Amino acid sequence: MMRRVNGARKWRNNKEINGMQSKFVRGVVYLQPMPLHFSQNCRRFMGMVGGRSSRGARAMLRAVLRQWHSVFGCVLGGKMKKSDLLIVGALVVAASVAAQKDGHTDLWVRIDTIVLEGNYRTRAELILRELEFQAGDTLSLTDLAETLERNRLRVMNTGLFAHSTIHLEVLEPSGHLAIRLWLKEIWYVYPIPVFELADRNFNVWWTDFNRSLKRVNYGISSAHLNLSGWADVLKINLNFGYTNRYEASYERPWFNRSQTLGFRAAVGFSRNREVQYVTRENRQQFIADPEQWMRQRLYAHLALYWRPKLLTTHTFALEYHHNQTSDTVARQLNPHFFGSSRTKQRHVSALYRFVADLRDARPYPLKGWMLALELRQNGLLPSDDLHLFRLAAEGRYYRPLGRRWSAELVLKGRLSWPRRQPPFYNNQALGYGSDVVRGYEFFVVDGLDFFVQKGSLRFLLFDKYLYLGKWFPMANHLPIRAFFALHHDTGYARDPFFAADNPLNNRLLRGYGLGLNVVAFYNAVARFEYSWRSTGGSGFYVNYFAGF
Template sequence: TPAAIHAQADSTLEWVKVEKIVLEGTRKTRPATILRELKIREGDSIPAPALSDVLERNRLLLLNLGIFTEATISVQEWTGKGTFIMKVKVTEAWFVYPVPILALSDRNFNVWWNEFDRSLKRLNYGLDWSQLNLTGRADVLKVKAQFGFTNRYELSYRSQGLNRRRTLGLEGSLAYSRAHELSYKTNRNKLDFLRVRESWQTEQLFAGLTFISRPKLFKSQTFTLEYRDNWVSDTIAKVLNPDYYLGGKNRQRHFSAVYSLTVDYRDFRPYPLKGWRGIVEVRKNGLLPSDDLQIFRAFAEWDQYFLLNKRLSLELVGKLRTSLPRKKPPQSNNQALGYGSNLVRGYDYYVVDGLDFALLRSSWHILLFDGNFNLGKAMPVKAYRKLPMRLYFAVNSDL
């Protein structure tokens, strides 16, 4: 236990040394995949008073892979004065996730509930299939088929194990979507829609290839090449809003290049309580002179997390974006606040268009419950018999 580790280490030594690392519980995951995520290597020396904290930090790093439901790191055996064998025990997750899709087509719940009269016709349904850890290298294969209000079909594969050191990766994706309804302009910070049940109002084709570099554990870089082919109906492009693609065009095709740098020191990425993350991204839409879109954009994000005590934490998220050239872009590429992950909480019904934006989010999280549910033999999948659960109350404010 951590207490026992401290008791032995603190009373005798200032430093302890990892003689050997032993892995347990892996059925499909390759040892190199686990060892790559650890900050500890065989032969490393660790300050004795910090041993428990170091082991806990590395345990969270393994859980951040997203392929284990449980992970423990402990001292298996003290082999000499200040040397020990470190045991890494994991429980692999269920790697096949055929998740049913039942989701709203609108930007958020409030818009659907109040502005579209809670219409069930606006629901999307289908299947989102994910195959995690496909080859034992924490790679992911995804297939999505969505029907209903908006049709969408996606295929993607991501691997971080192109070389032995697992510092290089690759991701490829292909997507096609179409819809009977489209927001064609903004009127007083609200979206105007056109819907024609008898015909498609928009179709979109996307293809992307991303090269991933992760030379250090907490730092990653990506370089992405994209191709987009977007189409809207003549009613939108020539009658309702000729500026949708500018000049009354009903089709927009272009290549893009995107570079992104992420430094991530958050403790537990699905729901972080401590640490920080920084993201910088530059994007050039339009690589060829013949491309229909020519925009350069720079984006930055900073996320900071403070654990004030065992039950109270604070989350701060800041975002900035700027664009060039300083002239009117197509309506479809002028989205700023209120879209996607840039929703301003409390202003759910409104959007803001523009070349630039700044957003500051703050969230106070109060822990109400922290425990585990043991489902025992009632759960046929062994990996999910123990379900950790935390319940938080959140107070949010956005600027």
């Protein structure tokens, strides 16, 4: 909770205790530290507790702080000096005495300064934009630990930092209270070689295609994160192998003074000598020709971000797509590939997306919720080859069930119009990206509409740092967490047109199982799971998200 100090004219009563100015406003106790020397604080505090010795005063303070362990154990991070102990302890005791005397129970503390440390490249304005408080605000003492941790995770959600700590401290010699946020920035330049799988997931490549290196993309990818210190990202990819892909993109989360408007621009071209031309038995069927390119894609993307509130984002985007396939695919194997035996598909698309994200840590949340709504119109011009409107919605909810237990619930769905047969190329539903019913990783379920529900119950096994030694000077301490998880998923895809050869279409699917989830470097997640399918069968599956 947060409240702004509104001016001295509203104070009904003033008291000065141990260098703390205690002010009462509308039944709320506000506390502001006053600049006093350490010895003055000692004498005033010992006088307040009955002239006890310094040792006795410290003992009483420790008892008070133990009573407030839920707040100060996290807030002060175990780095409290003797002077800080006396000053903050006196603050708590004085506030408690004053509050009990006047019948008040709400305690508030004024934050005079916010100190940032370790942001060598990242601009301070960008970090402060993520915080829900600023210098001069007053925070609830009771909820202080939770407030600071919530704001630390919001800064981590920018993706610019590998590690961070936050705590309350007293600045000397002024005696002012400050919140210190220490940050460790990630590597910002990634000119790394590319070695990635071309298939939908690791399990399909490992089992269906026998770990073939012919189905691997390789090349060079250069990503410059936080290019100018404003969290902007420049990416250039040159990929070869199974897919030739050349693309460049630049993204800046905000460019105006109020930090509410941002943009992204991207252009890319890709081509394959192998393409999926149809789905049979809910398995992708491919055709390859080493003498010609079976599919080529050219696309351009321009998006404007509007972020009027801290955790709310609106996206407005325009896209251009030019897709092309071979005569063999469009006229012999599947006339419905682009529709009407066409070998080309061109269209301009418009997109609006709304996201409200209150999760504590986006790569692997334990608390909070997220709501997303997307409207997409493929085909803005009468001459476009595709006219398809889609409405998609997604909700995610996370709740801790104790110190180690937590629960996850994900709901996602999509509807499409008009209600006529779309091109096969634009009819993807379950099995692509993250829209997978666990246990069905080897299958795809096409359709106009789909719905998927995912639920997990997770138990924290350990949360620690691994020392990587001097060979990793930028990240020699690897934060790593491991969770045991139980999961249950449900999914359904409605396909009125291509379901004849696909028994999983128009059928309710369920998958359930258990697994191990590993989270490293805050944003890299690997899941090792064993799942059973409602239609029969089971298997071991590996899924991972690299985080960049």
